[in-house]
Amino acid sequence: MPKLLLDKERCLRNMENMARKAASQNLGFRPHCKTHQSAEIGSWLRDFGVDRITVSSFSMAHYFAKAGWKDILVAFPFQPGEIENLIDLSGQCELSILVDSPASLPFLKHIPQRINFYLDIDTGYGRTGIKSENTDLAEQIIVKAGANKHLYFRGFYCHAGHSYKPGSPDDRKRIHQKAIKDLEGLKKHFNTLDPKLLYGDTPNCSTQQAFGELDEITPGNFVFYDLIQFAMGNCGLDDIAVAMECPVAGRYPSDERILVHGGAVHFSKESMLMQGRSIYGQLVQQAESGWLQARKTLYLNNLSQEHGLMEQCGDLVNRVSIGDRLLFLPVHSCLTANLAREYLTLSGERITNIHSS
Amino acid sequence: MPKLLLDKERCLRNMENMARKAASQNLGFRPHCKTHQSAEIGSWLRDFGVDRITVSSFSMAHYFAKAGWKDILVAFPFQPGEIENLIDLSGQCELSILVDSPASLPFLKHIPQRINFYLDIDTGYGRTGIKSENTDLAEQIIVKAGANKHLYFRGFYCHAGHSYKPGSPDDRKRIHQKAIKDLEGLKKHFNTLDPKLLYGDTPNCSTQQAFGELDEITPGNFVFYDLIQFAMGNCGLDDIAVAMECPVAGRYPSDERILVHGGAVHFSKESMLMQGRSIYGQLVQQAESGWLQARKTLYLNNLSQEHGLMEQCGDLVNRVSIGDRLLFLPVHSCLTANLAREYLTLSGERITNIHSS
Numbered sequence: 001m002p003k004l005l006l007d008k009e010r011c012l013r014n015m016e017n018m019a020r021k022a023a024s025q026n027l028g029f030r031p032h033c034k035t036h037q038s039a040e041i042g043s044w045l046r047d048f049g050v051d052r053i054t055v056s057s058f059s060m061a062h063y064f065a066k067a068g069w070k071d072i073l074v075a076f077p078f079q080p081g082e083i084e085n086l087i088d089l090s091g092q093c094e095l096s097i098l099v100d101s102p103a104s105l106p107f108l109k110h111i112p113q114r115i116n117f118y119l120d121i122d123t124g125y126g127r128t129g130i131k132s133e134n135t136d137l138a139e140q141i142i143v144k145a146g147a148n149k150h151l152y153f154r155g156f157y158c159h160a161g162h163s164y165k166p167g168s169p170d171d172r173k174r175i176h177q178k179a180i181k182d183l184e185g186l187k188k189h190f191n192t193l194d195p196k197l198l199y200g201d202t203p204n205c206s207t208q209q210a211f212g213e214l215d216e217i218t219p220g221n222f223v224f225y226d227l228i229q230f231a232m233g234n235c236g237l238d239d240i241a242v243a244m245e246c247p248v249a250g251r252y253p254s255d256e257r258i259l260v261h262g263g264a265v266h267f268s269k270e271s272m273l274m275q276g277r278s279i280y281g282q283l284v285q286q287a288e289s290g291w292l293q294a295r296k297t298l299y300l301n302n303l304s305q306e307h308g309l310m311e312q313c314g315d316l317v318n319r320v321s322i323g324d325r326l327l328f329l330p331v332h333s334c335l336t337a338n339l340a341r342e343y344l345t346l347s348g349e350r351i352t353n354i355h356s357s
Numbered sequence: 358m359p360k361l362l363l364d365k366e367r368c369l370r371n372m373e374n375m376a377r378k379a380a381s382q383n384l385g386f387r388p389h390c391k392t393h394q395s396a397e398i399g400s401w402l403r404d405f406g407v408d409r410i411t412v413s414s415f416s417m418a419h420y421f422a423k424a425g426w427k428d429i430l431v432a433f434p435f436q437p438g439e440i441e442n443l444i445d446l447s448g449q450c451e452l453s454i455l456v457d458s459p460a461s462l463p464f465l466k467h468i469p470q471r472i473n474f475y476l477d478i479d480t481g482y483g484r485t486g487i488k489s490e491n492t493d494l495a496e497q498i499i500v501k502a503g504a505n506k507h508l509y510f511r512g513f514y515c516h517a518g519h520s521y522k523p524g525s526p527d528d529r530k531r532i533h534q535k536a537i538k539d540l541e542g543l544k545k546h547f548n549t550l551d552p553k554l555l556y557g558d559t560p561n562c563s564t565q566q567a568f569g570e571l572d573e574i575t576p577g578n579f580v581f582y583d584l585i586q587f588a589m590g591n592c593g594l595d596d597i598a599v600a601m602e603c604p605v606a607g608r609y610p611s612d613e614r615i616l617v618h619g620g621a622v623h624f625s626k627e628s629m630l631m632q633g634r635s636i637y638g639q640l641v642q643q644a645e646s647g648w649l650q651a652r653k654t655l656y657l658n659n660l661s662q663e664h665g666l667m668e669q670c671g672d673l674v675n676r677v678s679i680g681d682r683l684l685f686l687p688v689h690s691c692l693t694a695n696l697a698r699e700y701l702t703l704s705g706e707r708i709t710n711i712h713s714s
Contacts, residue, residue, distance in 0.1 A: 057663055076664070077607045079679055126614070127661070264627070269692065323464065334662055335626065
């Protein structure tokens with residue numbers, strides 16, 4: 001069956017590069033662990049001075065708290081269905097949550113101990129958060145939360161996810177600069193509360209050079225990167241640290257088509273357009289250790305549940321045999337890794353994740 | 358967190374309808390279990406006379422063999438990486454595999470006991486299989502396999518998956534009729550071997566009325582159906598037996614937007630176009646037991662890893678509160694169910710699946 005290979009050296013290099021960048025900009029570093037969802041991979045971050053993390057669900061927070069992390073931000077607007085998880089976790093670590101509505105606060109009335117909260121700020125992405133100009137709403141929440149002695153306002157959080165939308169490097173720079181400016185404005189407006197500014201998405205953290213008065217960055221995808229990040233110019237193809245190894249299960253020379261075992265339950269259905277066609281992975285060439293860019297650029301361009309097809313693959317169909325193993329870089333490593341039960345390093349070590357039984 | 362709700366009554370009704378249809382057409386019924394991937398849900402099929410199943414991987418075959426199934430077809434072209442699994446399984450059940458190339462046969466040389474094989478036939482889908490007119494290739498494989506005393510040729514298998522491609526009911530009928538005609542041609546050509554004809558995809562098995570000389574049908578999705586099947590006219594909205602229950606985590610009235618906890622790791626990134634936009638789920642209304650069609654048709658139209666957004670949701674944003682639970686029908690129930698760790702029936706019973714720990 002397909003295996004998710006992990007090039008640990010690349011992963012460590014990606015971690016080191018991002019940690020260095022944060023340090024050089026005098027920024028705290030609170031990496032998002034939703035990409036790898038692995039206690040062991042998370043532990044590698046400690047060697048780069050990381051002592052706090054970001055996650056996107058309470059189940060992930062539980063998993064990483066159990067793995068010994070003591071400072072965890074759940075970067076998803078708090079909703080009351082999680083109150084028991086929250087109370088449980090607040091006894092295990094310094095727990096921070098996101099709030100973007102006063103309606104969430106009554107549900108936090110009976111928390112028995114300290115919880116930090118950040119206001120989730122929308123600088124233009126349009127997914128979650130208080131619009132950055134709406135200081136009234138921000139103030140209303142801060143004041144209302146002040147009545148709860150266990151609820152601590154810590155600052156503002158922004159995921160400028162519109163950095164992923166199509167656009168030029170200049171467009172992305174404008175998105176980044178507006179986000180910084182908006183967050184700085186909030187810091188100034190609420191300066192008596194000494195708010196911290198948390199910010200982070202892999203595109204901006206990888207490519208931008210000016211971070212103003214930000215305090216911490218929270219990128220996640222950078223540990224593995226993927227084809228989306230590569231296509232945006234946020235990493236090199238040689239920075240992508242995971243590849244799916246898929247056995248060849250069929251050869252159809254007259255149609256120039258290869259079937260591999262590797263489908264939507266392995267890669268996810270995340271696609272991107274290349275030359276007008278949806279693709280789900282890019283072929284790389286197996287090397288003595290790991291993989292190299294293939295001489296010819298070929299894609300996995302049709303997926304069903306377990307089937308992956310390389311169509312119009314030209315002469316390759318004559319050079320592979322049933323049982324050979326082909327390697328593909330994933331379009332979106334977060335979703336691909338989420339479907340895996342483990343990683344296999346190039347030295348053959350199995351690395352568990354949150355889904356390992 | 359999001360929960361995958363299962364309306365057991367609908368699921369049983371879907372099973373009963375398909376079993377009746379097979380019986381009325383004098384067809385064997387070998388349902389595909391890749392949709393539910395659950396031993397318990399699979400066991401319900403026994404009440405409708407089912408004693409044989411189809412799966413799409415050896416890990417699924419293992420899981421269902423352990424659950425007591427004694428006749429299992431792995432409907433994916435055999436590749437040699439699975440040889441140990443195959444040998445192991447052949448001691449536990451009557452195992453059938455698909456073959457579409459003579460190159461697979463040498464890997465089966467040392468099987469210690471009986472394995473059945475079907476030739477995978479391509480009647481126009483273009484995913485796997487021997488093109489139906491290529492009787493020479495079929496014969497070549499059958500003859501070569503004959504040298505292996507443990508390898509039994511049982512017949513022809515066809516998944517006419519091009520029935521899912523856009524087209525009119527007449528187009529789909531033509532696809533179906535061609536598949537039947539092609540398979541009947543093969544049956545006639547190889548009549549001395551008394552080959553069985555296996556066929557099945559949910560669209561054709563749900564809507565077509567003439568199955569010629571087919572022997573068994575192997576549909577899978579029908580147990581749950583989903584929005585893709587509904588859009589094609591293969592089921593009613595009231596036949597869809599699973600819905601994702603997602604807590605409301607954010608309300609953004611000025612943008613007519615609602616955030617739910619329910620993202621790509623719950624629904625999958627499978628999308629379909631509705632009114633020119635990609636959608637990932639359709640809102641249904643919670644009822645005393647289960648759910649009903651909502652008065653207004655609204656969609657989940659933006660997904661990230663854990664976030665689901667209903668955009669342009671109109672007045673609904675004023676009628677929901679943070680913590681409310683909204684229900685959505687999935688676009689593709691196979692991929693949604695594959696991401697779940699369990700099902701929750703309307704009476705609150707937890708039903709495990711292959712991923713439950």
